[in-house]
Amino acid sequence: MQRRHFLLATAALALLLAFSQAQAHHGWTGGETRELVGVITDVQLGNPHGVLILDVDGETWTVEVGQPWRNDRAGLGEGDLATGVEVRVSGEHSGERLLKVEQxxxxxxHFVLYPDRI
Structure with missing residues (x-):
């Protein structure tokens, strides 16, 4: 019986650690929600997520958008996220001039990338 409890406790701890590491990796750490308006100066779309570089009033911001499937599901089409396009983004401020976009x-x-986060 003790062995069974030990195995269950170990499995529960492993799941808890895996979940907390996944949350930290993806930046959903309960940070401040911010909204920015800027012009895209560089685009790198792909996995594990897309990255936009925005010029926001002369400051350079790195903005992480969704994976290709998530962007498609939100309704973003080919060329929507392109150099020179002005965007307004809202999401979690995740470090110095880094934002994880939710919408x-x-x-x-309006495009919602993470409906469960807003």
Whole structure:
């Protein structure tokens, strides 16, 4: 019986550690929600997530968007996230000039990347 309890406790601890590390890796750490408006100066879309470099009032911000499938599901099309496009982004401030995007706007179009986060 003690061995069974030990194995269950070990399995529960392993799951808890794996979940907390995944949360920390992806930046959902309960940080401050911010909104930025800027012009895309560089785009690198792909896995594990896309990265936009924004010029926000003369400051360079790194903005992480979703994986390709998540961007597609949100309704973003080919070329929507391109150099020269002005975007408004909202998400979790995750470090000095780093934002993990939960939703974004291009003009009047609204795209929700992480519906469970807003």
């Amino acid at each position: 974004l706007w291009i003009g009047d179009e």
